Amino acid sequence: MNEISHKELLKKVRRIQITTKHAVNDVFAGQYHSTFKGRGMEFDEVREYVPGDDIRTIDWNVTARSGSPHIKKFVEEREMTVMLVVDISASNLFGSGTQMKRDLAAEVAAVLAFSAIRNNDRIGLILFSEDVEKYIPPKKGTRHVLRLVREMLSHKPRGKGTNAAPALDYLNHISTRKNVTFLISDFMFNDAYEKLLKISARRHDLISVIIGDKREIAWPDIGLINWHDAETGETVLVDTSSKKVRTQLGIEQTRRAEEIDELHRKAGIDTIRLFAGEPYDKQFIKFFRQRAQRR
Secondary structure, three states, rough: OOOOOOOHHHHHHHHHHHHHHHHHHHHHHHHHHHHHHOEEEEEEEEEEEEOOHHHHHHHHHHHHHHHHOOOEEEEEEOOEEEEEEOOHHHOOOOOOOOHHHHHHHHHHHHHHHHHHHHOOHHHHHHOOOOOEEEHHHHHHOHHHHHHHHHHHHHHHOOOOOOOOHHHHHHHHHHHHOOOOOEEEEEOOOOOOOOHHHHHHHHOOOOEEEEEEEEHOOOOOOOOOEEEEOOOOOOEEEEEOOOOHHHHHHHHHHHHHHHHHHHHHHOOOOOOOEEEOOEEEEEEEEHHHHHHHHHO
């Protein structure tokens, strides 16, 4: 990846801030809040029982010690921690149109981050390639979110390949309490991460955001091309003028997409599939509504 200048970086960050403002204020307003309502009820205090209180909340230990009935009082534990686990491997530096997959991942992460701080949640970030590249602890505030966006856009990966397992393992070690985790990746990797995926799904509310490009599924007829694998460095000559070749490539990508969907289904993980250069608001609204129906 070429080094991005400070001026270009600021322009990209500002563009994402402006682009995501509409989505956060108009499209996601209320949807995020109703979907992620917090971790449940938190103990507040013990007080004396009064007629009309739910007898199921009686604290029998305090009642026995004091000689008069007392109940436990609870309040909703509203604040949550949201973790963004974002793939910055070389395969994300692909885009057949106006946007690379990595830029879409950063934009989607920004929407989720701004939605989180608007909801008074804390937001943290893990960047990964073959291993964990960077970790930024969860905090609140607009300045913090803008820092996360800058890191996603400017961080130069040490590794080219992808392996989600170390990132998920790292997440499970640093997060002692359940959080909402968005795993944002193109899932262009073959490493065994199924076990870590299931473990993470049990510990956290894990949602996978699958980033893709339509040209990875439907190849155009542009004759002979040298197809370069950004992660392995391998170059293969592909005859895209052959309908048979284009069909086979499409079948392989479709099969892989089905395998990824099945893997997530077995682990009980929700997925959102997005494509670079295309609107993503409808996919997220559909996701939020499906979540609301299951509550």
